[in-house]
Amino acid sequence: MVPLSYYLVLSGILFACGVLGFLIKRNIITIFMSIELMLNGVNLSFVAFAAHWHVLSGQVFVFFVMVVAAAEAAVGLAIIIAVYRTRETLNVDQVNLLKL
Amino acid sequence: MTPQTLSPLLCTIPLLPLAGAAINGFLGRRSSRTAISAVALGFCGLAFFMALLIAANFSSAAAPYSFRLAHWIRSGTFSVDFEFYLDQLSLVMLLVVTGVGFLIHIYSVGYMWDDDGYYRFMSYMNLFMFFMLTLVLAKNYLVMFIGWEGVGLASYLLIGYWFTKDSAAAAGKKAFIVNRIGDFGFLIALFLIIKHFHSLDFANVFAAVRTLPTETAGAGLLTAIGLLLMVGAAGKSAQIPLYVWLPDAMEGPTPVSALIHAATMVTAGVYMVVRSSVIFEHAPMAMTVVAIIGTLTALFAATIGIAQTDIKKVLAYSTVSQLGYMFMACGVGAFSAGIFHLMTHAFFKGLLFLAAGSVIHGVGGEQDMRKMGGLRLYMPWTFATMGIATLAIAGIPPLAGFWSKDEILWRAFGASWVYWLIGVITAFITSFYMFRLMYMTFGGDYRGTVAQEAHGHGDHGHSDNGHADRGHGQGHGHGEPHESPWVMLGPLVILALLSVVGGFVGYGNRFEHFLAPVFQGATGIAQEASPESAASALEYLLMGVSISVAGLGWLLAYLLYSRVPQLPAHIATGLGGLYRAVANKYYIDELYAVLFVKPLIEGSTTILWHDIDQGVIDATVNNSADAARHVSDNVRHMQSGNLRSYAGWVAAGGAIVIAYMVWMGVR
Numbered sequence: 109m110v111p112l113s114y115y116l117v118l119s120g121i122l123f124a125c126g127v128l129g130f131l132i133k134r135n136i137i138t139i140f141m142s143i144e145l146m147l148n149g150v151n152l153s154f155v156a157f158a159a160h161w162h163v164l165s166g167q168v169f170v171f172f173v174m175v176v177a178a179a180e181a182a183v184g185l186a187i188i189i190a191v192y193r194t195r196e197t198l199n200v201d202q203v204n205l206l207k208l
Numbered sequence: 209m210t211p212q213t214l215s216p217l218l219c220t221i222p223l224l225p226l227a228g229a230a231i232n233g234f235l236g237r238r239s240s241r242t243a244i245s246a247v248a249l250g251f252c253g254l255a256f257f258m259a260l261l262i263a264a265n266f267s268s269a270a271a272p273y274s275f276r277l278a279h280w281i282r283s284g285t286f287s288v289d290f291e292f293y294l295d296q297l298s299l300v301m302l303l304v305v306t307g308v309g310f311l312i313h314i315y316s317v318g319y320m321w322d323d324d325g326y327y328r329f330m331s332y333m334n335l336f337m338f339f340m341l342t343l344v345l346a347k348n349y350l351v352m353f354i355g356w357e358g359v360g361l362a363s364y365l366l367i368g369y370w371f372t373k374d375s376a377a378a379a380g381k382k383a384f385i386v387n388r389i390g391d392f393g394f395l396i397a398l399f400l401i402i403k404h405f406h407s408l409d410f411a412n413v414f415a416a417v418r419t420l421p422t423e424t425a426g427a428g429l430l431t432a433i434g435l436l437l438m439v440g441a442a443g444k445s446a447q448i449p450l451y452v453w454l455p456d457a458m459e460g461p462t463p464v465s466a467l468i469h470a471a472t473m474v475t476a477g478v479y480m481v482v483r484s485s486v487i488f489e490h491a492p493m494a495m496t497v498v499a500i501i502g503t504l505t506a507l508f509a510a511t512i513g514i515a516q517t518d519i520k521k522v523l524a525y526s527t528v529s530q531l532g533y534m535f536m537a538c539g540v541g542a543f544s545a546g547i548f549h550l551m552t553h554a555f556f557k558g559l560l561f562l563a564a565g566s567v568i569h570g571v572g573g574e575q576d577m578r579k580m581g582g583l584r585l586y587m588p589w590t591f592a593t594m595g596i597a598t599l600a601i602a603g604i605p606p607l608a609g610f611w612s613k614d615e616i617l618w619r620a621f622g623a624s625w626v627y628w629l630i631g632v633i634t635a636f637i638t639s640f641y642m643f644r645l646m647y648m649t650f651g652g653d654y655r656g657t658v659a660q661e662a663h664g665h666g667d668h669g670h671s672d673n674g675h676a677d678r679g680h681g682q683g684h685g686h687g688e689p690h691e692s693p694w695v696m697l698g699p700l701v702i703l704a705l706l707s708v709v710g711g712f713v714g715y716g717n718r719f720e721h722f723l724a725p726v727f728q729g730a731t732g733i734a735q736e737a738s739p740e741s742a743a744s745a746l747e748y749l750l751m752g753v754s755i756s757v758a759g760l761g762w763l764l765a766y767l768l769y770s771r772v773p774q775l776p777a778h779i780a781t782g783l784g785g786l787y788r789a790v791a792n793k794y795y796i797d798e799l800y801a802v803l804f805v806k807p808l809i810e811g812s813t814t815i816l817w818h819d820i821d822q823g824v825i826d827a828t829v830n831n832s833a834d835a836a837r838h839v840s841d842n843v844r845h846m847q848s849g850n851l852r853s854y855a856g857w858v859a860a861g862g863a864i865v866i867a868y869m870v871w872m873g874v875r
Contacts, residue, residue, distance in 0.1 A: 131855055
């Protein structure tokens with residue numbers, strides 16, 4: 109049996125990768141993927157704890173997160189397409205009209 | 209008329225002039241001068257008529273009358289109401305104030321007619337009457353204090369009436385500030401009275417005081433109250449050391465000088481001391497202080513009067529000196545003599561000021577006596593009336609001043625021959641400077657400037673700047689001196705008559721007997737009665753002395769200013785420094801400036817303004833604002849608007865929280 113700490117370390121690495129990607133990358137699609145990575149890092153820790161403690165609520169949470177992530181993906185991709193149509197770029201540094 | 213019907217009339221007397229002041233003050237700007245005069249004279253005259261009506265129905269048996277207009281302060285068992293009060297003392301004051309006040313109102317119509325602010329002037333005059341009548345008719349110290357402060361306000365407004373002139377504005381301020389010093393003493397006295405007697409009502413306070421023993425051994429509560437009241441009186445009545453405002457107050461129009469700074473307001477201090485006679489009788493030390501202050505002021509101010517060349521300044525110092533006599537009388541326990549002199553003084557000093565105003569009017573605004581002279585030919589009525597007033601103030605029998613002054617001197621002699629001696633010396637000086645004024649103004653030949661005579665007589669269109677008191681410019685033709693119109697001479701004649709006969713009310717001590725009920729219970733009543741029976745050779749001797757010094761003063765003035773006019777200049781140069789000191793009023797103003805005014809201004813500027821206000825209060829506010837701005841300046845860079853930098857902050861914050869938790873867990 110794989111110890112809990114392994115899952116958590118992997119979960120932390122996945123989350124950190126997501127954060128780094130979110131902070132560093134310029135492309136909206138990549139940022140979007142980084143967000144998914146963070147969500148899945150968290151999901152992993154949820155299921156790991158659920159299995160460890162034999163409590164189902166962690167797995168239920170993961171389903172909720174996945175549903176929200178799917179909804180978010182639908183809306184987010186639609187926004188990305190809309191942005192690309194009007195701005196003809198996916199570089200977030202150039203999509204800054206709301207900035208002061 | 210029964211007391212029930214008479215008492216309600218009391219409240220109408222002050223309120224009538226108030227109505228006049230309000231009407232003229234609010235509507236006067238658009239009214240005609242005739243309408244303004246009608247309102248001002250009408251309400252003031254009506255007040256005088258009411259006063260006469262009350263006097264005619266006054267019965268000593270039914271006195272004192274009182275009337276409660278409204279409730280005012282109710283705090284536990286302590287209460288103060290708007291109550292008016294009439295006894296023999298207030299009646300005398302009431303008649304003097306309304307009578308002389310009404311005459312001066314009439315005079316003002318002629319004197320101020322061409323002034324641009326005519327409605328304002330008349331409104332202020334009526335306002336003054338309201339406050340002065342409130343003061344004399346008050347039934348308790350607080351209502352009296354309203355009148356007391358109110359006349360101070362009216363005085364300020366009227367001294368600074370020509371407020372575009374710097375010296376007038378400054379004189380108004382000076383009068384107001386010096387009076388505040390006195391009022392501070394008065395207020396503390398009132399607080400002491402509230403604390404110890406739990407009332408401000410005259411009757412209650414005096415009844416309580418009568419039960420206390422006389423403070424012969426040492427100073428106590430009553431001495432403190434008496435001295436503080438005297439501080440207030442010294443401020444209002446221009447006594448040493450607070451007299452300095454009165455001579456400057458001559459910047460006001462001359463009717464104001466006559467009404468406020470000679471006849472009525474400045475006597476408020478005397479009235480207040482006399483009203484509080486019971487307190488003073490129980491505090492011999494305070495009495496002595498009052499007597500000494502009065503005596504010194506009388507002499508001191510009279511000597512300054514000798515060397516003044518401004519006709520109004522002479523009269524101003526004379527007023528200070530005569531007020532000193534009144535305080536001397538109060539100080540030796542002769543309260544009724546003080547009030548008697550107050551009354552006669554109101555007649556002859558009011559007359560002197562009005563006549564001086566007539567002279568100033570006649571010579572086109574000139575106030576320097578060295579540029580007058582020979583006016584008896586040009587203005588005989590003014591000359592005659594002013595001459596009567598001079599005889600009266602000098603104490604020549606049988607005019608009014610003789611009776612009252614002699615009464616005071618006789619009483620003063622009963623207390624101590626020192627008071628009497630100084631009083632007699634002052635009487636001599638008074639006679640001298642008054643006849644000097646007469647000879648310089650009316651005697652000899654006209655010494656007006658050529659420029660004045662070169663211009664045609666012109667009409668009296670001095671509409672530019674209130675022509676009197678302000679000095680005409682060169683280009684303002686006035687021509688030779690002329691007599692004033694009858695609206696001004698009428699009051700002069702009436703006051704001259706009063707100055708002649710006014711003293712006879714004191715004949716055979718009738719005045720004193722009339723006032724006696726007011727002072728009943730004061731311990732001095734026995735003391736006052738004794739010299740009366742002993743009226744004998746001694747009294748006639750002293751009377752002879754005071755008449756002869758008055759005559760001597762006249763003679764000296766005649767010699768110096770009529771027979772040998774070049775002599776005064778020789779004497780002045782001969783005396784050198786002494787003369788300069790007197791002519792410069794003993795440098796008292798300069799002394800006060802160095803001692804009080806300058807340190808106060810310097811201290812306020814450097815310590816209070818620069819150090820405390822700017823250095824502490826402003827600095828605290830400004831520095832905290834600065835600090836907030838600096839911090840915000842730095843912190844605002846976090847709000848870049850860059851989404852990824854926000855995310856970075858969130859991540860960094862999360863990392864810090866996690867690191868902390870981990871560290872805590874490890875530990």
